[in-house]
Amino acid sequence: MxxxxxxxxxxxxxxxxxxxxxxRGGCDDTCCNGFSVPVDKQTYEFYRLLPVSEIRSAVDTHVRKVPGSPSDNLYASIEMTADKKCPFFTAQRLCGIHKEHGHDYLSAACSTYPRALNQVxxxxxxxxxxxxxxxxxxxxxxxxxxxxxxxxxxxxxxxxxxxxxxxxxxxxxxxxxxxxxxxxxxxxxxxxxxxxxxxxxxxxxxxxxxxxxxxxxxxxxxxxxxxxxxxxxxxxxxxxxxxxxxxxxxxxxxxxxxxxxxxxxxxxxxxxxxxxxxxxxxxxxxxxxxxxxxxxxxxxxxxxxxxxxxxxxxxxxxxxxxxxxxxxxxxxxxxxxxxxxxxxxxxxxxxxxxxxxxxxxxxxxxxxxxxxxxxxxxxxxxxxxxxxxxxxxxxxxxxxxxxxxxxxxxxxxxxxxxxxxxxx
Structure with missing residues (x-):
């Protein structure tokens, strides 16, 4: 051969x-559906400082600290809605946090995915x-x-x-x-x-x-x-x-x-x-x-x-x-x-x-x-x-x-x- x-x-x-x-909105299978999304400590603290808004209400309802978290990387998580979607997912199939507050407010997981980062x-x-x-x-x-x-x-x-x-x-x-x-x-x-x-x-x-x-x-x-x-x-x-x-x-x-x-x-x-x-x-x-x-x-x-x-x-x-x-x-x-x-x-x-x-x-x-x-x-x-x-x-x-x-x-x-x- x-x-x-x-x-x-x-x-x-x-x-x-x-x-x-x-x-973005043209994806076959959005990453804002079906995943358990970890939230790092830095992002969690950003979220707690957001002003009163629909986004802040979703944070209060769906973002929960992980009890006994082993690291700052897994400090909290985003609980999905009943239909397995991210609570920040908009009708336009976009991220509401990114739309309202920009890239700097994305968690590390959301910012990097689907990239896999390894240090060697x-x-x-x-x-x-x-x-x-x-x-x-x-x-x-x-x-x-x-x-x-x-x-x-x-x-x-x-x-x-x-x-x-x-x-x-x-x-x-x-x-x-x-x-x-x-x-x-x-x-x-x-x-x-x-x-x-x-x-x-x-x-x-x-x-x-x-x-x-x-x-x-x-x-x-x-x-x-x-x-x-x-x-x-x-x-x-x-x-x-x-x-x-x-x-x-x-x-x-x-x-x-x-x-x-x-x-x-x-x-x-x-x-x-x-x-x-x-x-x-x-x-x-x-x-x-x-x-x-x-x-x-x-x-x-x-x-x-x-x-x-x-x-x-x-x-x-x-x-x-x-x-x-x-x-x-x-x-x-x-x-x-x-x-x-x-x-x-x-x-x-x-x-x-x-x-x-x-x-x-x-x-x-x-x-x-x-x-x-x-x-x-x-x-x-x-x-x-x-x-x-x-x-x-x-x-x-x-x-x-x-x-x-x-x-x-x-x-x-x-x-x-x-x-x-x-x-x-």
């Missing part, structure tokens, strides 16, 4: 998110949450998205709050953080190596994560440079293709995981009409019904993949690559960001397992949806699927913990099982 498109080297510091521009070695990185439709289009549909950036932000946004690369501590697993940049660049090379199918690239990513996970002390970090060099050599020399081709696929287990993980999302309490629409689209594509058998569902799933999804992705190889690359940038994969009050530290291989769980669900949903859309399966359907999935799960640490626990409970955390799950 030859490279379909020559790709530019990935940037060491992603900045593409700073070029994002909101569609003193440098601010700006990637994107794909839960925003325009951000999803910007990332998924542009073959060179990672190298896109402006000389400065397209519009102003706050940069005073950001996540940091996790660090070794007494309650967290040891990770070779000093090699973060080298590891990420090597993983970028692995993922964009189109001389081999994407599932093999993802599998090699897992092998690398497994080896890095075995570096359990500062003294053992001397092995990391050798690990990186070995995978760089795999990319340069194209080795292991024949060996990996012999790894079997377990499409039945893949479909079962997609159904279970999607059901978990629907039961997680997240109300997402768009995700439910995508899931129903998927079920229709595999002919899922109370009277259908697992064998029949699997047969239709495989047909949809071979007849519609694979041909489409072969014509658009950058789409799933871009999804994975943005994930790597956004989450500081495979090392992770500093644990928030809502998450717990994970090992490098747990970070990989979590990535696989989400990737298999996204790819599996696309397979089923292609079976329903058939010749009308297009980029628009892909963007809606990824965006609605991302909005449902990426901002829910509790759901991600449940996903990881589900995969561990079903013994889907070894390389053989994960390889079998990967769509071919």
């Amino acid at each position: 030859s490279r379909a498109i020559a790709r530019q080297p990935l940037p060491s510091q992603p900045l593409y998110g700073q070029g994002f521009q909101c569609l 070695d003193g440098q601010l990185e700006v990637s994107l949450y794909l839960s925003c439709p325009e951000a999803a289009r910007m990332v998924l549909l542009d073959p060179g998205f990672a190298n896109r950036h402006t000389d400065g932000p397209a519009v102003p946004f706050r940069t005073d709050q950001f996540s940091k690369l996790a660090r070794n501590g007494p309650d967290s697993p040891h990770k070779p953080f000093s090699y973060f940049t080298e590891v990420r660049l090597c993983m970028g090379d692995l993922l964009t190596d189109r001389s081999r199918p994407l599932w093999q690239r993802i599998f090699l990513l897992g092998m690398m994560c497994k080896q890095l996970d075995e570096v359990t002390s500062l003294e053992g970090e001397e092995k990391v440079a050798e690990i990186i060099q070995s995978y760089q050599q795999i990319v340069e020399e194209g080795t292991l293709r024949t060996e990996l081709n012999h790894l079997p696929a377990n499409t039945a287990a893949q479909l079962d995981l997609v159904l279970r993980v999607a059901d978990l999302a629907n039961r997680s309490g997240v109300n997402s009409k768009r995700f439910n629409e995508s899931f129903q689209d998927f079920l229709a594509g595999i002919g899922y019904a109370t009277e259908s058998t697992a064998a029949q569902d699997l047969e239709r799933y495989q047909h949809a993949d071979n007849a519609y999804c694979k041909p489409f992705l072969e014509q658009h190889p950058h789409i799933l690559e871009n999804y994975l690359l943005n994930y790597i940038f956004r989450t500081l994969f495979p090392f992770g960001r500093e644990a928030s009050a809502h998450s717990t530290p994970k090992t490098i291989f747990q970070e990989y397992t979590l990535l696989i769980g989400q990737y298999v669900l996204v790819h599996g949903l696309l397979i089923g949806i292609s079976g329903n859309r058939q010749s009308e399966f297009d980029e628009k359907a892909v963007v809606k699927t990824v965006q609605s999935f991302s909005k449902t799960v990426e901002h829910s640490p509790g759901y991600l913990q449940q996903l990881l626990a589900l995969m561990e409970d079903r013994n889907l955390t070894d390389m053989k099982s994960l390889a079998e799950l990967l769509p071919r």
